[in-house]
Amino acid sequence: MYQRIAVTAGLLVSTFTQHAVAVDKTRDPDMVANLVTAATQLDRLSVLCSDKDWLFDFTVQQPNYNFAPGGVINMNAATFPAAKGNGMTLAMLNLGPCSMLPPHYHPRASNYVVAIKGNTTTYMFEENGARLVTEILTPGKATIFPAASMHMMVNNGCDDAQLVSALNADDAGTQNVGNVFTNGFPSELVDAAFGQSMAGAAAAAKMIPVGTGSNWGTAECMKRCGVTPTTS
Ligand SMILES: *[C@@H]1O[C@H](CO)[C@@H](O)[C@H](O)[C@H]1NC(C)=O
Numbered sequence: 001m002y003q004r005i006a007v008t009a010g011l012l013v014s015t016f017t018q019h020a021v022a023v024d025k026t027r028d029p030d031m032v033a034n035l036v037t038a039a040t041q042l043d044r045l046s047v048l049c050s051d052k053d054w055l056f057d058f059t060v061q062q063p064n065y066n067f068a069p070g071g072v073i074n075m076n077a078a079t080f081p082a083a084k085g086n087g088m089t090l091a092m093l094n095l096g097p098c099s100m101l102p103p104h105y106h107p108r109a110s111n112y113v114v115a116i117k118g119n120t121t122t123y124m125f126e127e128n129g130a131r132l133v134t135e136i137l138t139p140g141k142a143t144i145f146p147a148a149s150m151h152m153m154v155n156n157g158c159d160d161a162q163l164v165s166a167l168n169a170d171d172a173g174t175q176n177v178g179n180v181f182t183n184g185f186p187s188e189l190v191d192a193a194f195g196q197s198m199a200g201a202a203a204a205a206k207m208i209p210v211g212t213g214s215n216w217g218t219a220e221c222m223k224r225c226g227v228t229p230t231t232s
Helices: 002-016 029-037 041-047 177-182 187-193 201-206 219-225
Strands: 070-075 089-095 099-105 111-117 120-125 133-137 142-145 150-155 161-167
Touching: 029 041, 089 099, 089 150, 099 177, 111 133, 120 142, 133 142, 177 201
Parallel strands: none
Antiparallel strands: 070 089, 089 161, 099 150, 111 142, 111 161, 120 133, 120 150
8 A cells, every 4th residue: 555655646746747858958057157167166166155056955856856757866067066077976866666767878977876775676788798787786785887888777676766876977978778779860770780670660659758767667567566657
């Protein structure tokens, strides 16, 4: 019963935020520009003149904060000017029951991930010829996805999972792999490369948009946990 209530609460948040997108828009380009041209750290401090300029809140008012299916919230140069020039992104990964982060990579950063809640399975391929590395992250357990490695993760449980992710760039970037094949590469070439199966109009129509960063996982899990998918 508790499960159902948690999922319903998540759905409400998700409905409210269904136009959220995982691509971070720069929230205060003028402040970032002033930080970039500041000569000294003291000059930066006068740009970040209020204490509130030093506080980032990962919780509910962030557009991607939900657990149905979930979302990725980045504290980076785009979302938090004070991060500009500090060489790091801190991210909160929310994965509701049965949700996943689809296969993706970060072009400009290595990625450390530690679980603080739930039970999340991670999968990582570093490059052609590399073996698949699989880990189960329960609270306190962490793994590393080296820069540009392909990785994905799934919460196969019926409880929420939450993880904290640290990346060594303030603009790490994220590329979802599936979307590459349906977002503009010539479809006849993609089909030739991947056995005529990846890029046709039918595949493009079915490709899950980048959305909040999270997708729903397997039908088996959704059935086992009694989760009804929503669009996000
Ligand atoms: C986490 O989930 C996996 C299956 O995905 C299971 O094998 C494992 O026992 C779970 N771990 C805990 C601590 O519940």
